[in-house]
Amino acid sequence: MLTRDAAREWISRWDRQQEGYVPEREERFTALIDAVEALGRPDPLVVDLGCGPGSLSIRLLERLPRATVVAVDADPLLLGLGRAAHPGLRFVSADLRTPGWSGSLGLDRPADAVVSTTALHWISAADLPKTYAELAAVLRPGGLLLNGDNLETDDATPALARLERALHEREAGRRFAGRRPENWRQWWDAVAADPAFDDLHAARATAGADHHGSESPLLSQHVGALRDAGFTEIGPLWQRGHDRLLCAVRG
Numbered sequence: 638m639l640t641r642d643a644a645r646e647w648i649s650r651w652d653r654q655q656e657g658y659v660p661e662r663e664e665r666f667t668a669l670i671d672a673v674e675a676l677g678r679p680d681p682l683v684v685d686l687g688c689g690p691g692s693l694s695i696r697l698l699e700r701l702p703r704a705t706v707v708a709v710d711a712d713p714l715l716l717g718l719g720r721a722a723h724p725g726l727r728f729v730s731a732d733l734r735t736p737g738w739s740g741s742l743g744l745d746r747p748a749d750a751v752v753s754t755t756a757l758h759w760i761s762a763a764d765l766p767k768t769y770a771e772l773a774a775v776l777r778p779g780g781l782l783l784n785g786d787n788l789e790t791d792d793a794t795p796a797l798a799r800l801e802r803a804l805h806e807r808e809a810g811r812r813f814a815g816r817r818p819e820n821w822r823q824w825w826d827a828v829a830a831d832p833a834f835d836d837l838h839a840a841r842a843t844a845g846a847d848h849h850g851s852e853s854p855l856l857s858q859h860v861g862a863l864r865d866a867g868f869t870e871i872g873p874l875w876q877r878g879h880d881r882l883l884c885a886v887r888g
Contacts, residue, residue, distance in 0.1 A: 639833045644721035648690045650824065651718075655692070657818040659755060660809045661877045665785045666693060666754065668875035668882050670700050672783055673750050679703050681749040684742060684775065686733060687756020691719035691726055697752075698726070707742055709733075713840035714828065733757075734764050739775050747777035754785040762854040762862075769866040776887040782868065785875075785882045788856040804878035859883060 656662050673681055680703040685694045688708035697706050710716050711732040720728055731738040751772055760768055772782065787805070791798045809817070819827070828834050860871050860883075868885035875882040 639717065639721045639837075641721055641724070643833060644690075644718050647718055647828065648692065648722050650819075650827075651690055652692055653818040654820060654824045655755065657809070657813070657820060659787070659880060660805070660812040661880055662754075664877070665875065665880060665882055666696050669693070669752055669754065669783050669785055670697055672781060672874055672882075672884060673697065673704075673752065674701060676749055676781065678749055680705070682744065682746060683707070684709060684744075684748050684751045686751060686753040686772075687759065688719065688728070689715045689756070691723050691728070693752060693754050694719075694726055695723055707744070709738075709742070714834060714837040717834075717837040717840075733760060733768050736767060736771070739771050742775065744775060748775050748780060749777060750781045750783060751776055752783045756786070757784055757859075758786050758853045760854070761852040762858045765854055765858060765862040766865055769862045769868075773866040773868065773887055778887055780887045782863065782885040782887070783874070783882060784859070784885075785880070787853075787879050788859060788881045788883060789853065789879055790856050792855050792857055798879065801879035805880060808877065856881070856883070 652662075659665065673683060679701065681701065682705045683697060685697070685706060685708045688694055688710045689712070691708050694706045694708040697704055706726065708719065708726055708728045709731050710728070711730065713730070716728050716730055719726065729741055729743075731741045776782070789798055790801070829838060863871050863885045867888045869888035870886040872884060873881045874884045
């Protein structure tokens with residue numbers, strides 16, 4: 638059985654391995670939550686897409702305890718981990734690539750913000766327009782999409798794109814001084830060896846939730862899909878190298 642304390646330990650380990658890929662992860666979280674807070678509502682309704690075990694969602698609630706956060710993911714193991722660690726947080730199982738996914742959110746009003754970090758790169762460029770169109774339908778006019786991810790610009794500014802990645806690698810080198818945290822595969826291998834996850838692993842296999850490589854659409858593809866979905870103002874609120882917090886305002 639997966640206990641609350643054990644789940645929190647695994648999530649702490651998850652956060653450390655994620656930082657190996659995103660050294661400025663906490664700074665990105667802070668900028669994103671600042672933007673939600675700047676909307677001016679003490680009780681915003683926020684949807685967290687690709688929430689994993691709830692790392693961003695729980696930070697949102699720590700800053701804005703009156704917020705309503707709906708945490709969405711397709712991976713049964715990560716959802717199970719989050720539910721065990723944070724029983725007061727609402728998790729929803731949904732695949733953003735499946736039309737109609739927003740119907741499972743059970744919202745009683747349009748969302749003030751839809752947020753995501755290091756998750757939407759799993760969606761292909763072909764699927765992005767459909768995902769963003771459905772996402773726009775759950776947001777109120779003036780509501781925000783906030784997407785923190787490594788968003789590349791090789792199609793438009795290849796020299797700058799190389800420099801952005803170089804900045805990222807240098808920051809990682811300073812942060813970890815040659816001792817990077819365990820990687821994605823090592824974390825999943827360690828979870829697979831823990832019998833407390835046997836049932837969740839079985840559910841994961843049944844759901845076909847295993848990842849087979851990142852799609853990583855370009856920044857321009859995200860911007861184009863957002864514009865087509867009715868977002869009127871689109872641009873980065875925060876950036877370090879190719880790590881960006883892309884913001885889009887629902888028209």
